[in-house]
Amino acid sequence: MKERTGPGRVPSKSPQAQSKPNRPGPTGRPGKHTSGAKPEKAVPKGGAEDLKPGDKLVVTIKRLGINGEGVGYYRRKAVFIDGALPEEVVKAEAVDIQPSYLKARLSEVEKRSPLRIEPPCPVFGICGGCQIQHLSYEGQLAAKAELVREAFERYAGLKDLKIQPTLGMDRPWDYRNKAQLQLVRRDGELLAGLYEAGSHEVVDISGCPIQHPQVNAAVAKVKAVLDELKIPLHHEAGAKDGVRTVVVRHGFQSGHLQLTLIATTDRLPRQEEFIRLIRQELPDLTGISLNVNPKKMPLIFGERTILLWGEEAMKESLGDLEFSLSPRAFFQLNPAQTVKLYEAVRAAAGLTGRETVVDAYCGTGTIGLWLAPYAREVRGIESIPEAVEDARENARRNGRANASFFVGEAEELLPRWAKNGLRPDVIVADPPRTGLDRRFLDTVLRIKPQRFVYVSCNPATLAKDCKVLLDGGYRIESVQPVDMFPQTSHVECSVLLKWGGCK
Structure with missing residues (x-):
């Protein structure tokens, strides 16, 4: 889990990411609320392709999007509405109309979610750091598991994948260090x-x-x-x-x-x-x-x-x-949840002390160092030389003599090691949001480690990469979401894939 997120503008390549949030009103919901009112007909006639900016819509929200926006459908076209929550019926105004989706501005909640709450932060919806403070924490944890489930269904074709409940915090505040x-x-x-x-x-x-x-x-x-x-x-x-x-x-x-x-x-x-x-x-x-x-x-x-x-x-x-x-050194922003994530990785790795582990995209080596006492050998790969120096120093400081770290691209070093005879028992990968390089995935399928533990902060690229491994003969054993950043839409996930032989 790299330092990729937190308070501030939330980076995203999804089309719905850049619309300005709508600040909820003093009751924790935008605008007027008429609970149980019968939704009125949408004003525009014809198909979704006939919509124009400013047209009024009535939309039933089905789920949360990756940026915390409500997602519904208007005449089979996806609608993204900041501030709306699942199971709500809302009135909105079209603001951006694209061929495959549209964005709308929330104007009124007609049917309110029972999980909607008053956000405690006075600049919620303005600073951009938190996207879902208006959703109860119980709702946040469920929504994050649903984001993972929906990604695997959409990108990997897995409709009945069992997903563990999201690991949350007892107090989901005051956590950023x-x-x-x-x-x-x-x-x-x-x-x-x-x-x-x-x-x-x-x-x-x-x-x-x-x-x-x-x-x-x-x-x-x-x-x-x-x-x-x-x-x-x-x-x-x-x-x-x-x-x-x-x-x-x-x-x-x-x-x-x-x-x-x-x-x-x-x-x-x-x-x-x-x-x-x-x-x-x-x-x-x-x-x-x-x-x-x-x-x-x-x-x-x-x-x-x-x-x-x-x-x-x-x-x-x-x-x-x-x-x-040092001032520029990376360190986890939520230490309490990081321990939960690393313990989930350790459980998935199933180490007995006899295994060789490759920690790909290792950063400053925290995951590899966490696993080292339970493995025979850990080899970390990271492309940033300064991070590798930090990892080596961290290994020396903590007496992890069986952990070594190497500068290079994982998609280049792993194939080279494999060519020289390395056959790791476990590979752990924690890549950037863009996911794993295809050369890396192809090497994994060639050397077939018994366990592959994928740590990701992007459910979409996680599911796409897992589809490649599933098609190559792996099977998913467990999916564990972890709430690293409460009040935001981000979700971390640890997935265990086991080699099962080609289909």
Whole structure:
């Protein structure tokens, strides 16, 4: 599970992803609500192809889409409506009409879902970080399992696939250990937030309910000190130099607090005063760093990081694993759920201590290191050299001598290893949202490991790749969704496939 999501604009390649959310009203639903009212006829006549923007529709919502929008059908054409929930009958206005789908804006809920609730966040539907706060947590878990089920039915032709209940949290709030927020001044007030979906307007998310309270408190104090010292922001009053972003990370186990400011230059105005004041305000700080990023690009971090005070890296744990995290180092955003996910992977791998395991797309090696005590050997593959260095250091720090990590593309290294005689008993793959390369899948089908554990954050590519393996002789033994990011539409999944011989 890579760091791919969280508060902020939600990336997606699906056609329905970019419509602006509709903010629910004070009763937890948009607009007027007439429970049990008989739905009126839709205004437009003719087929769905005759619709025009502005036409009024009445739609019964069947399910949630991958971005948390309600999905229904109007004359056999899929309709995507932000803010609508399954089993609701809603009135909506067509806003974007495409040959195979249309998007509509919710105007009224005629028949309300019993699972609809009032979202607690005042900027829900605006900041774009959470898509389904208006759905009860029970409903969220069920909807995420349904997203996985629907993907396997659509892309793998499996209508009766057994899916385990989604592993959720006892408290689905305060779980994010890291905030990465843009800084702007508006009407004299310094704001820290995220870009509103489809725009460059920053939405202030002070007190975000899914961030850990320590993170929220630290961000608030950083803003106050920056404001007190009048430290300029990037592009403020036309200035090219200045602070762009504040990044705060809190160690749930260690209690450490790490602060990184991202600026266009390698020194802050009034830098020594800033360090002195922020240390007074945040006594738990273990390190303050300045990352330099003068370029206009979508990447938040630049290539150079300067330590201003304290320790360069903070310590944190995941189970019995200990990590040292530099400001740019990847670490799971929801540690509690990460343990549940990794335990699901370990159970699926069925290790006895005699197996050779390949951990493909391994990142900083967390899954492989989690499995290493239960395997004979673990080999990790990752294309990013810095991540491999982190994985090797993590292995040394934790005494995982049977775990080794290699730089390369999984679709190139695995075939090379196979050609040289490697026959892993278990392969674990945790690829990006785009899924597995066909060369990798073909190698898996050629070397036929007894168990293949697929970890994915994209149900569509997961199901498509599993279809290739199913056609090649594998069978699905278990499907375990895990709720890594409550209040969002994202779902992680661990699937166990076993070799069963060709059909």
